[in-house]
Amino acid sequence: MTPRVLSIAGTDPSGGAGIQADLKTIGAFGGYGMAVVTALVAQNTEGVRSVHVPPPAFLAEQLDAVSDDVVIDAVKLGMLHSTPLIDIVVAWLERVRPPVVVLDPVMVATSGDRLLDAAAEAAIRRLCARVDLVTPNLPELAVLAGQPEATTWAAAVDQAQALAAATDTVVLLKGGHLAGATSADAVVTAEAVRPVEGRRVITTTTHGTGCSLSSAMATLRASGFSWFDALGHAKEWLTGAIEHGAALEVGRGNGPIDHFHHLREHVPHLRADVGSPTWTGRAWDDSAPVRDRVDACEFVRRLGDGTLEPERFAWYLAQDAVYLGEYAELLARAAALAGAPEEQAFWARGSVAAQEEEMRLHRAWVAGMPAAAPATRAYLDHLHAAHRHGYEVLIAALLPCSWLYADLGRRLVAQDRPAHPYGAWLRTYADPAFLDAAETARSIVDRVAEAASSDGRNAMTAAFAASMRHELAFFEAP
Ligand SMILES: Nc1ncnc2c1ncn2[C@@H]1O[C@H](COP(=O)(O)OP(=O)(O)O)[C@@H](O)[C@H]1O
Numbered sequence: 001m002t003p004r005v006l007s008i009a010g011t012d013p014s015g016g017a018g019i020q021a022d023l024k025t026i027g028a029f030g031g032y033g034m035a036v037v038t039a040l041v042a043q044n045t046e047g048v049r050s051v052h053v054p055p056p057a058f059l060a061e062q063l064d065a066v067s068d069d070v071v072i073d074a075v076k077l078g079m080l081h082s083t084p085l086i087d088i089v090v091a092w093l094e095r096v097r098p099p100v101v102v103l104d105p106v107m108v109a110t111s112g113d114r115l116l117d118a119a120a121e122a123a124i125r126r127l128c129a130r131v132d133l134v135t136p137n138l139p140e141l142a143v144l145a146g147q148p149e150a151t152t153w154a155a156a157v158d159q160a161q162a163l164a165a166a167t168d169t170v171v172l173l174k175g176g177h178l179a180g181a182t183s184a185d186a187v188v189t190a191e192a193v194r195p196v197e198g199r200r201v202i203t204t205t206t207h208g209t210g211c212s213l214s215s216a217m218a219t220l221r222a223s224g225f226s227w228f229d230a231l232g233h234a235k236e237w238l239t240g241a242i243e244h245g246a247a248l249e250v251g252r253g254n255g256p257i258d259h260f261h262h263l264r265e266h267v268p269h270l271r272a273d274v275g276s277p278t279w280t281g282r283a284w285d286d287s288a289p290v291r292d293r294v295d296a297c298e299f300v301r302r303l304g305d306g307t308l309e310p311e312r313f314a315w316y317l318a319q320d321a322v323y324l325g326e327y328a329e330l331l332a333r334a335a336a337l338a339g340a341p342e343e344q345a346f347w348a349r350g351s352v353a354a355q356e357e358e359m360r361l362h363r364a365w366v367a368g369m370p371a372a373a374p375a376t377r378a379y380l381d382h383l384h385a386a387h388r389h390g391y392e393v394l395i396a397a398l399l400p401c402s403w404l405y406a407d408l409g410r411r412l413v414a415q416d417r418p419a420h421p422y423g424a425w426l427r428t429y430a431d432p433a434f435l436d437a438a439e440t441a442r443s444i445v446d447r448v449a450e451a452a453s454s455d456g457r458n459a460m461t462a463a464f465a466a467s468m469r470h471e472l473a474f475f476e477a478p
Pocket residue numbers: 136137138174175176177183184185198199200201202203206208209210211213235238239242
């Protein structure tokens with residue numbers, strides 16, 4: 001049976017959160033999505049601009065229009081805005097009694113904008129006792145539990161159990177707001193805590209994760225899964241959706257997740273990172289397992305969150321300086337081999353930039369030039385070998401360095417803060433000029449790949465993949 005799932009929530013015209021995210025999620029889990037709007041929110045990935053609330057009587061009319069006609073298998077409650085709207089929803093729930101009701105007690109958006117009147121917090125607390133599952137994030141849990149926000153998993157579990165006991169309901173505790181390499185969640189009752197582990201993705205594309213998770217839970221529960229099994233499935237999907245969010249390239253702030261990433265993998269022309277299946281798009285996709293390992297490696301994680309030991313960072317920078325010296329030389333060789341004048345100019349500018357700007361950044365940290373470590377030497381030997389195969393293979397081998405750093409910089413810079421010990425490093429690789437240069441390199445490589453023979457393209461593919469593996473080894477070396 002296809003579960004018929006109703007979202008009662010506010011809107012997000014940029015499509016990442018609220019009712020728009022709910023409908024995408026319900027569809028992604030095979031449900032039939034319906035939507036009743038509580039509030040019209042002028043918002044995007046950067047924040048909320050204004051909120052318009054239609055008269056409460058109109059909310060009642062929308063709810064009746066659906067339930068007078070359609071059997072509802074599950075309800076997801078999102079932004080309820082204020083007490084008069086909550087009262088209408090409560091009265092409707094009493095009358096219609098849908099079998100599954102999930103409450104995402106939306107109070108404040110990630111941008112810091114309020115989505116619930118402070119005066120309505122007590123009404124939301126009362127509503128918790130009337131639903132089957134509540135899915136607060138840590139700040140919301142603190143308000144519902146009447147305690148300061150938890151900063152550890154143990155404190156959060158205590159608050160969730162207190163809430164579950166006080167309301168006699170199930171609480172989905174979400175660990176997204178805690179720091180660390182994992183982002184665990186848990187199904188919590190007064191008697192038991194059942195955690196579901198998950199990888200933490202280094203990214204800023206987390207807009208609408210809470211909305212999407214609660215809709216997934218409502219849809220899966222209506223499909224017959226236990227809360228615990230539903231969380232296992234929802235979390236696996238959500239982690240993938242967060243990972244693929246950046247490739248959508250939506251908005252300048254905290255971008256949305258990719259609700260349909262699992263479909264794109266199987267439908268080449270729908271892949272989010274390429275308008276058409278380009279050579280670089282395929283090479284990038286094929287390198288996903290290696291890039292996942294880069295994201296997960298201790299050095300990269302601790303560089304991002306600033307906990308890396310200064311000696312390890314200094315060692316890495318020294319090796320990077322060794323690498324950049326020869327990398328600049330190889331960019332100059334690419335310029336010499338390029339046929340088109342604009343390609344010659346681009347690689348030559350890259351060579352100068354690699355020598356001047358990046359070496360200048362490194363001189364601030366590196367005292368003296370050490371010998372190349374084995375991982376550095378192996379990577380450089382691979383690039384020199386690529387040069388011996390000619391222009392096509394050389395530029396394919398050079399591409400992962402700029403592309404991977406641009407991708408990491410764009411995501412890691414989200415963790416920059418005033419006293420971040422490696423903030424300058426993060427900002428260098430998130431600089432729009434660096435991102436533009438990586439994008440131009442990619443389009444040149446695509447142009448060259450298109451004109452190459454099939455043997456040439458195969459050699460380019462092998463060179464690109466090998467460079468990605470060398471990048472991983474480079475990050476794992478310190
Ligand atoms: N960077 C991340 N990587 C992986 N999962 C995440 C990340 N950030 C949040 N999540 C997951 O997204 C869901 C929503 O989490 P959270 O951020 O705590 O709530 P909200 O979006 O309501 O503020 C949870 O399942 C959480 O574990």
